[in-house]
Amino acid sequence: MRYKKFGKTGLEVSQICLGTWGIGGAGWDTHSDEERMDAIKAALDCGINFIDTAPAYNAGKAEQYIGETLHHLGARKDVVIATKCGNKYVDGKYIRCGSESLIRRQCEESLKNLQTDYIDLYLVHWPDPNVSMAETIGTVAQLKKEGKILHAGVSNFTKEQIEEASKYCEIEAYQPQYSMLDGDNEETIRWAADRGMGVMTYGTLGGGILTGDYREIRTFGETDNRNRFYPYFREPLFSKVMELLKVMDAIAAERNVPLAQIAVNWTLQQEFISSCITGAQSRRKVEENCAGLNWNLMDEEIICLNKAIKCYRQ
Template identity: 30%
Template sequence: MEFVTLADTGLRLSRVGLGTWAIGGGWWGPSDRQDSYTTVRKAIDLGITTLDTAPIYGFGLSEEVVGQAVKDSGRRDQVIIATKAGLDWSNNQVVRNSSLPRLTQELEDSLRRLQTDVIDLYQIHWPDPVEPIEETAAFLGQLFKQGKIRAIGVSNFSPAQMDRFRQVAPLHSAQPPYNLFERDIEADVLPYCRQNGIHTLMYSSLCRGLLSGRMGPETTFAAGDMRSGIDPKFTEPRYSQYLKAAAELTQFAQERYGKTLPQLAVRWMLDRPGVSVALWGARKPYHLDAVAGLWGWSLDEAAMQTIDRILQTCIPESIPPSFMAPPVRAA
């Protein structure tokens, strides 16, 4: 396992973290709580110390599972729990809400569900245009000074929004979507974070399973799964284009390195300048089997160029993950 120390905090994060969005079910179809619990325990046993969750994942379910698994492991002092705030589902619709009353309540709820007295990395899940970023930053800055959280992060923020945030409070990390198929942040967010010493936790490392090596034309998705009609990458003709790219990348990974597609995809991320942590989404224990094959090798420039050629040939138009953005509530 590789590790990185989060700037100015002393927090030591495993460079592969467990992403627990799918554990909550919801947009991923039904989720089995026991499988989810066992998956978190396996991640910890594998040396994955970075556990990323959020209240919105299953409306508290993901945090509850993570909290119980960490407690039962007896390794709370070795684990970095990263969670988020700023989404509201109280009126049967998920909207952005970083109002101070909402953030105050979310903190207490997360501490309870996670069965901890401090959150290691606390992140604003999505920017809320209704609330001044400076007020949100000041609130997290106070939590940081009070020792209720050990580090401050944001997710899905632009460089301009991070700039405003940093005028008021320290910003230790950013969490944008990033993977072989979704690279928009290379134009702005990634260089901004590199220039300003902000660590990055990249979500959607396997692009909702498109880089898992387990999908084909015959793959079907349960009702309610975002890949069944919501995510445009999974509708034709785009789906076939991504599957073709995945097949060629699989062949390249096997022939060049003796590795699988997910191992190539995540190693590619870890070798990109400015990438601190790649979040590996899983909700069944076997989803983590390939993690052990990530260490002890890297991609050279020739390999990077070959990968770029495959992507340019197979995918004529890159589709950003903008469909995931929750709506803004009424002012």
């Protein structure tokens, strides 16, 4: 595993952060409780010391898996936990909730679920257009003063929203979507990194399509996140992704590596990224993703990939 300073926080985090949206279980493939908790253990075994979660990941279920696993292993103090507020999961729907009362309640529930008395990094999951930034971020600032959270950040905010949030609390981390398939946030990412924020990006594997496991269009359920959130699994993007996969296939064949490792490598070789979030629900997938840090893409491979990415994004 490789580690990197996380902006100005003073934290040193693994360059792969374990994402637990899938581990929570809602809107993804079905795995047993044992498999999900073993995936968390596998991450620690591979040297990952950074875990991302949220109460919105199946109404706190992902947090509970993390809390139980870290408690069983006695590993809480060895792990930087990032969890969130401002978004809740109710009856298969995600609802933004940035009020002071709801954020305080979510914080207490997260502390209980995670079996801890502090949260290393607390992120506002999504801005709530119906609640003032002063109320939402001001509540996070107060939680920091109380010692319930150590560092504050935001996810899915625009540059302008981050600037406004910074009026009420120091924003130390930024979590946007970013991958070979989605570069919309790159300008804001660079801006945030230049200002000393730790940058942890999500969607590294494009919801799984960059693993190469999806070569034909499939029909997913209405609440499946490959249908609800990621647009790559249907046209017009699906065919364009398949063209990009052909370039990845050639590199994978030459190196004898899985495609997921190429996607991870490409992301982490962007100097402005501190850590990339990679979701996995099994030990095998976690180990496979982490093994991608045993090698680097060569300059000519990056040039080839970037050319294909440019074609995809046109």
